Amino acid sequence: MKTLHIDYSKCIGCETCEFVCRFVHSTPRIMMTRTTDGLMMPLYCRHCEDPNCARVCKQGAITRDAHGAMVLEPLKCRGCVSRACMLACPFAAMLETDKGVMLTKCDLCAERRGRGMGPACVDMCPCGAISHADASELAALDTPEARAAEALVLAHIRPGSGPSGAKGS
Amino acid sequence: MPAMNFNFLCPGPAAPAGRSVGIIGAGPSGLAAAGHLSCLGYQVEVYDKLPKPGGLMLFGIPGHRIPRQRIADATRRMEREHGVVFHPQTKICCSAPMFEEEGDHFCREVLGLKDLVMRHDASIICTGSWKSRRMGIEGEGLAGVYSGLEFLFPIRAARYASAKVKTPEVKGKDVIVVGAGHSAVDAAHGAVGLGAASVTMLYRRTAREAPCGSYEIERLKEMGVVWRELATPLKVLGSESAESLEARIGGEVETLPAQAVIAAIGEIATPPFAKELGLEEVRKGEVHWLHMTAIENVFVAGDALTGPSKIGKAIYSGLKAARSLANWLDLKAQNRLAEYAYDDLVAKDERFRK
Ligand SMILES: Cc1cc2nc3c(=O)[nH]c(=O)nc-3n(C[C@H](O)[C@H](O)[C@H](O)COP(=O)(O)OP(=O)(O)OC[C@H]3O[C@@H](n4cnc5c(N)ncnc54)[C@H](O)[C@@H]3O)c2cc1C
Ligand code: SF4
Numbered sequence: 410m411k412t413l414h415i416d417y418s419k420c421i422g423c424e425t426c427e428f429v430c431r432f433v434h435s436t437p438r439i440m441m442t443r444t445t446d447g448l449m450m451p452l453y454c455r456h457c458e459d460p461n462c463a464r465v466c467k468q469g470a471i472t473r474d475a476h477g478a479m480v481l482e483p484l485k486c487r488g489c490v491s492r493a494c495m496l497a498c499p500f501a502a503m504l505e506t507d508k509g510v511m512l513t514k515c516d517l518c519a520e521r522r523g524r525g526m527g528p529a530c531v532d533m534c535p536c537g538a539i540s541h542a543d544a545s546e547l548a549a550l551d552t553p554e555a556r557a558a559e560a561l562v563l564a565h566i567r568p569g570s571g572p573s574g575a576k577g578s
Numbered sequence: 579m580p581a582m583n584f585n586f587l588c589p590g591p592a593a594p595a596g597r598s599v600g601i602i603g604a605g606p607s608g609l610a611a612a613g614h615l616s617c618l619g620y621q622v623e624v625y626d627k628l629p630k631p632g633g634l635m636l637f638g639i640p641g642h643r644i645p646r647q648r649i650a651d652a653t654r655r656m657e658r659e660h661g662v663v664f665h666p667q668t669k670i671c672c673s674a675p676m677f678e679e680e681g682d683h684f685c686r687e688v689l690g691l692k693d694l695v696m697r698h699d700a701s702i703i704c705t706g707s708w709k710s711r712r713m714g715i716e717g718e719g720l721a722g723v724y725s726g727l728e729f730l731f732p733i734r735a736a737r738y739a740s741a742k743v744k745t746p747e748v749k750g751k752d753v754i755v756v757g758a759g760h761s762a763v764d765a766a767h768g769a770v771g772l773g774a775a776s777v778t779m780l781y782r783r784t785a786r787e788a789p790c791g792s793y794e795i796e797r798l799k800e801m802g803v804v805w806r807e808l809a810t811p812l813k814v815l816g817s818e819s820a821e822s823l824e825a826r827i828g829g830e831v832e833t834l835p836a837q838a839v840i841a842a843i844g845e846i847a848t849p850p851f852a853k854e855l856g857l858e859e860v861r862k863g864e865v866h867w868l869h870m871t872a873i874e875n876v877f878v879a880g881d882a883l884t885g886p887s888k889i890g891k892a893i894y895s896g897l898k899a900a901r902s903l904a905n906w907l908d909l910k911a912q913n914r915l916a917e918y919a920y921d922d923l924v925a926k927d928e929r930f931r932k
């Protein structure tokens with residue numbers, strides 16, 4: 410069961426992850442955001458243990474695959490106007506597109522995994538900020554610096570809920 | 579830390595495809611294109627005037643932001659596993675005089691674009707955007723006035739050839755940095771690191787509008803950097819070298835002590851043969867084959883095409899140019915180019931034929 414982890418304290422906001430994902434999948438599934446104080450950081454899917462998106466989807470279109478990735482099955486998705494999954498995701502990782510069912514999300518590069526490769530963004534981040542990590546490896550990645558930097562990003566996507574005054578280390 | 583993987587599009591070495599491609603410039607765009615094409619089994623050769631591949635990821639951006647080892651290991655893997663040949667210290671030249679841009683003094687070999695174009699089935703120009711914009715004010719020619727890259731490049735390059743480069747002397751000096759982008763932040767950071775007596779940043783707008791963001795500015799202030807906004811430099815004063823800078827700050831004209839002034843106000847693209855390659859037309863999209871220049875087997879990508887951007891955009895541009903080049907060679911091999919809209923705009927340039 411592997412997931413994606415970004416150490417925001419190592420991220421320089423270079424947009425490589427978003428552009429590489431775009432090259433591989435035509436529509437990016439990881440999206441840069443700019444906080445009010447000018448930090449550029451990518452928002453991404455955590456492939457949560459108990460995912461809100463899957464719970465709220467009435468069609469059961471978001472399911473876990475054999476490697477533990479939460480994937481959107483376009484055949485089941487109706488692209489419903491309520492966009493319940495988008496609203497439910499606390500990490501802003503369900504993305505709207507202008508193609509197909511109008512929604513997309515990270516599937517940890519399912520097609521690439523099928524060919525023995527890993528997530529493209531992990532390979533290409535110049536800073537090594539993105540890891541494709543096992544649950545057992547996550548604790549080591551969760552350094553105080555990483556946590557402080559993540560608090561800044563979460564405060565931005567959930568105004569009012571986070572420690573908005575918190576600054577990085 | 580594992581290496582970056584420019585060969586991320588293939589699970590392992592590809593079978594040889596019997597095609598040869600030359601890439602000029604080993605920055606992120608060139609390396610991304612090299613990775614893509616070597617994954618298709620092409621013999622890829624990368625030419626760069628600097629001693630190490632990496633471009634501005636190595637020679638512009640400080641090592642505390644991008645781990646050097648991750649880049650060095652990545653290019654070594656390209657060589658060992660995917661047969662990419664790197665030609666360091668090799669400048670692909672043009673009509674312009676030598677020793678004009680930062681990093682030229684590293685060259686050991688100078689090849690003409692023509693030699694290169696004839697040596698390979700196709701080439702991609704990924705030379706980045708290194709010529710610094712000038713402030714255009716009086717006293718700019720005085721010693722002690724630097725552009726962002728003039729100041730930063732020697733600091734990064736000193737570790738590769740310390741005899742050839744001179745790290746700027748700012749110890750104990752009052753330093754003024756003009757601008758508020760990535761290179762301005764890095765220059766201010768560098769000046770503090772080199773022991774400047776004071777570092778002041780001048781920006782023509784406000785912190786909220788600064789391209790680097792107010793978060794970075796706060797970090798610099800914590801390091802002791804003085805931030806002055808709504809500030810426009812007017813004149814560098816001094817007899818032989820810079821002594822002070824006259825600037826309009828908020829409406830008042832002030833004279834600030836400055837024995838070093840770093841104008842980090844952006845770079846402009848300087849690809850070899852810009853005019854002959856019709857780069858203006860490529861920029862405007864007035865071509866019928868993506869990323870192709872006026873010479874039909876020469877493509878262009880990255881900051882050389884777009885002007886200063888960011889690593890992600892440069893990588894994307896390199897990948898797209900590589901894909902376009904591969905499609906073009908495929909159709910050409912099948913004699914099917916005529917089926918595609920492909921007309922006079924993409925001129926057949928006779929000068930580059932035998
Ligand atoms: C100080 C500074 C800080 C920056 N910080 C960031 C940041 O934090 N995040 C971000 O995303 N972007 C940043 N950028 C921008 C980023 O570095 C560039 O957008 C990116 O490197 C462009 O990639 P490129 O491959 O097009 O060109 P480059 O990286 O410029 O590489 C071009 C290469 O071509 C070689 N070359 C040039 N001419 C010739 C020739 N005639 N013959 C042979 N070789 C040649 C050069 O030696 C160089 O290696 C920064 C830029 C600067 C200057
Ligand atoms: S793991 Fe793959 S799909 Fe997910 S964000 Fe990274 S590149 Fe995109």
Ligand code: SF4
Binds near residue numbers: 422425533536
């Ligand atoms: S590629 Fe890495 S450093 Fe660049 S924005 Fe994405 S996570 Fe940050």
